Amino acid sequence: MGFYDLNKQERLNLVAEINKNILAELVTSDYKETIRYFADEDTYVRKSAYLSIGKIYHTKEAFRVEIISCLERFFAETDFKIRQTVINAAGEIGKIEFESIRHFFDKGLFDEHHSPRNAVIGSIKKMGEVNPVPVLKWAKLYLHHEDKEIRREICHGIELRGRKYPQDILPLLKELQYDQTARVRNTLVHVIGQISYKKGCIQTVVSHLKLWENKQLVEQALEEIIDVHDRYKDFAVLTQEQAQRYLEDHIS
Template identity: 75%
Template sequence: MGFYNLNKEERVQVVAGIHQNILTELGTGIFKQTTRYFADEDTYIRKSAYLAIGKIYQANADLRPKIINLLERLFPDEDFKIRQTVINAAGEIGKADFDCVRHFFDRGLFDEHHSPRNAVIGSIKKMGEVNPVPVLQWARLYLHHEDKEIRREICHGIELRGRKYPQDILPMLQELQHDKTARVRNTLVHVIGQIAYKKGCIETVIANLKLWENRQLVEDALEEIINVHDRYKDFAVLTQDEARQYIADNFA
């Protein structure tokens, strides 16, 4: 039975059991159940496992070396789901302590399967939102990588930090304005739209876009900003018409 086929009380019990079993196995050094959780077909079981790893890491300083060793032991596994869960677990740790898990992302960026690579993107998002300095410094190392998919993943990964603090990522986005690859370019336009609809953000984004040289890309980004204010109208500070008028009044 799937995780969300259970009622709320049963789900709470499952999560508590996963947490306790992982904690117990960190003591024994035998990770039979932990490995099973990391490889589970149910994404919510895997999520419960990597969230448990993050909580245990934060609450038990003495277990932190064992947790890192566990992740390193599981990371080479042939099952992409295990590698994906390792990266997500590393992302939970990296929200407070990035340096000890950065090597998982150095390797995960180049994983042969898209799921671990997507986990890298998601982890950059959640780490960058709350621990931006080391995460953005790391991301910059790959900003101009020769592999277009790496550039795209980095661009996408830094998005969440930009939703509240667009000024933190706009200089990095600006460096990608002349990228010739359509997938990178499309992701760049998407991210610009995503960081422009929260309170105080459109002003910062528009002021920065005035400095960009690639006028066609800027025009596409302005159109995306206007469209985002309709797609996210329940969350945007401005209406679509107000966003359109702001751009007309402030972008020369």
């Protein structure tokens, strides 16, 4: 029976049980239940496990060393779901403390399976949103990596911080303006659109784009900005027509 096949109280009881069992096994270092949660076929069971790890790490300092040790043991497992859950658990920790879990991301970027790599992107998003300084500093190290997928994943990963604070990621995005790989350029253009439609953001984005040298890419980005104001019209501050007029008035 899946997590959401349970009623609300049953789900609450299961989450409490997961938390209790993980905490107990952190005492004994015998992780029979914990690793079962990390490998569960149900994504919501795995999510409950990594959220529990993050909560324990931040509220019970005495377990921090043991938690990192546990995650390192699990990260060597052959089951990609376990490695994916490790990355997500590390992401919960990294919302507040990045350096202690940085090595999981240095390795996870190159995982042989796409699920842990996708977890890296998701974790960069959630960490970068609330703990941007160390996360963006780390991300910058991979902006020009020889592997095009690494560059694309980093570009995608820093997007969420830019939704509210585009000025924080635009200098990093600028470094990708001459990337020769279509997938990277397409992701770059997509991210520029995604960070342009909330209050005050289009002004910041446009002021930066005016300083970019690659005018062809800037033109693609401007088209994406106009388009995103239609696709996200229920959430955008400006209408598509207002966004287009703003671009016409401020881009010479």
